[in-house]
Amino acid sequence: MKTFWLLGKLITLLFWGVVLFNLYQPLAQPFELMLRVAGAALLALHVLELGIFNRQLKAAPRSSWQRLQVVLFGVFHVLALPVHKAVAVEQPGEVAVDPELKIKEEAGNAENPGAGTVVQPADTGSGGN
Structure with a gap:
C-alpha cells in the first residue's frame, strides 16, 4: 500500500510541476x-x-x-498518516468502569427492573486443574 501512496504523491507532484x-x-490555448x-x-x-482531516x-x-503535504498531495498523504487512537481521560470525581461490566449490568436491569446487581466477568484464565 505504501507503494500506491508514493506513486500517487509522485504523480501529484508531476501535475503540480x-x-x-x-x-x-x-x-x-485550450490546454492553458x-x-x-x-x-x-x-x-x-x-x-x-x-x-x-483537521x-x-x-x-x-x-x-x-x-x-503543507496535504495541500500538495491531498488524500495520498492523509491516508498514509499513522492512525492515532483516542485515549479516554477520566474527569475528576469519575470512576473508571469496565465497559463489559456496564453492558452486563444494563442487560440485567432490562430483565429485572430495579435490580442493581453488577455481574462480574467470568474468569477466562486457565484454572488450577
Missing part, C-alpha cells in the same frame, strides 16, 4: 485554461481536505509540515 510550468510558460482550472480545483479540494492532522507530529 506542469501547472507551475504553465504559469511560467503558457501552453497552447484547462490546466489553470484543474490546478485551482485541485488546490481548493486539498484545502477542503485540510478542514475535513483532527487527525492536529494529532500528528509536526502538524504544520503535515498540513
